[in-house]
Amino acid sequence: MRLYQALDTCFPRSLSMKMFMVAFVGTHVPLIAAVAFVLLDRDEPVPVAFLVTLLLATVVGSVVTMAGLRFLLRPVIWASRAMESYADRRQLPRLPRHFQDEAGILMRHTQSMIEHAERTITQTEQLASRDPLTGLLNRRGLRSVEAFTRVVEKVPIVILFDLDHFKSINDTHGHDVGDRVLVGVAHAIRVSTRPEDVSARLGGDEFVVFALVEAFEDGAGLAQRISEEIARTVRVAGRAVTISAGVAKMHRRHDKDAIEDAIVRADRALYLSKRNGRGRVHVDEGEDEVVA
Structure with missing residues (x-):
């Protein structure tokens, strides 16, 4: 939780960026260390083409990683938006139920919780608006x-x-x-x-x-x-x-x-x-x- 809190100070509104920073650091620290070792171990200058290729590969890899993380986080985003929509507008979501991993469990439980809340609210409203003896409406x-x-x-x-x-x-x-x-x-x-x-x-x-x-x-x-x-x-x-x-x-x-x-x-x-x-x-x- 401490890592999450630290990253939240920099990216308070984006879980994708938090995960990207972890992935970026995790993959680029070893890469930077390897490049530094190569540079320091060579007597001749490093070819410019090598540096440009390395830079482009890094940029492309970062973009692909960021896009992949955003796609993989869609279930979390959908579950979050479903809760917000129901809280703000009482709009029932239609989240998929067939995925079996942690994200699928999250969506399935979110859908079930919202449906249970809707049934409970509807029943409470009906009880509050009905005369218990006759079943007719009350005032x-x-x-x-x-x-x-x-x-x-x-x-x-x-x-x-x-x-x-x-x-x-x-x-x-x-x-x-x-x-x-x-x-x-x-x-x-x-x-x-x-x-x-x-x-x-x-x-x-x-x-x-x-x-x-x-x-x-x-x-x-x-x-x-x-x-x-x-x-x-x-x-x-x-x-x-x-x-x-x-x-x-x-x-x-x-x-x-x-x-x-x-x-x-x-x-x-x-x-x-x-x-x-x-x-x-x-x-x-x-x-x-x-x-x-």
Whole structure:
């Protein structure tokens, strides 16, 4: 390590130059000693052609050695750049795995380490953005909804709903039954929506669905289908579970407030749904914003 540290003071950014200097000294010290011995042991002057040939051979040999070292160090350079690219841009490399020497082992282990890190990060992100009970997204996972505000061909809407008298279900039948109800509601949402729609549990018994519809009026129809599917499939002590829902339009604004703004307006509609007797869908009638 001391030799490496000494060479690093002269060539801090090039492993190739460090190795070249070792090779240069190792091959040229004996050569210089041999030339000096020849020069000192001769009475006649050394022919100029001999010195020129020796010099050219030395230059050519040095260039070839330097080029060879750079080619041989490619695996180390690739592994280093792969780590930098993943650290800076999370870009997955494609390093070869079939070489069996030390450089091949380095590339293979670098590739495996980065792939393992990517799997771990992806799993952590998924766990952090998913509700562990229902498997739906949580509030953190709603970042993917921002793309909805950029779709011009269809109308992005948000449906916010909660379960009627859910606290009474928990108090009367216990939290295990309440959890089964929430899981059943999540299943009903998946059955009623399309794969491209985004569903999330915001907490407690509050759920939200983001969808793209042909017309804003279709949002109420989707909310009604979800309500009917929940009432049909989720029951407690023989009684259907009902929901109160609010529907609002997501305005196409290129900012992060679009999601929260839509949820606030849907929540206002949800409040009106509850005030009017629960078990129904209310649509936010606010004026549309101008497309930015």
